Amino acid sequence: MRYENLSRYTNAEFKRLVGVTRELFDLMVDILALAEQQKKKSGRPHSLSLADQLLLTLNYLRCYKTQIQLSADYNLAESNVNRTIASKSVTCRA
Numbered sequence: 001m002r003y004e005n006l007s008r009y010t011n012a013e014f015k016r017l018v019g020v021t022r023e024l025f026d027l028m029v030d031i032l033a034l035a036e037q038q039k040k041k042s043g044r045p046h047s048l049s050l051a052d053q054l055l056l057t058l059n060y061l062r063c064y065k066t067q068i069q070l071s072a073d074y075n076l077a078e079s080n081v082n083r084t085i086a087s088k089s090v091t092c093r094a
């Protein structure tokens with residue numbers, strides 16, 4: 001499930017699917033964007049947008065999917081899923 005695909009859902013359906021309201025999700029993406037700007041850029045850029053990275057993390061925390069299931073859903077390597085969850089969950093907690 002990608003963020004672009006969620007635009008067709010109502011706010012109530014969005015909350016049922018993701019676990020947070022659309023407004024809170026957008027606020028969380030803004031916080032991640034600020035953290036990303038402060039980070040030193042080195043290495044290859046992530047293949048997922050920040051919204052998709054947050055969606056992956058929320059999906060992991062809410063649905064208890066394994067990282068290999070998420071890697072299949074998002075077409076990523078399992079190690080990329082692990083790094084994404086680790087970095088985004090730490091940023092959201094701060």
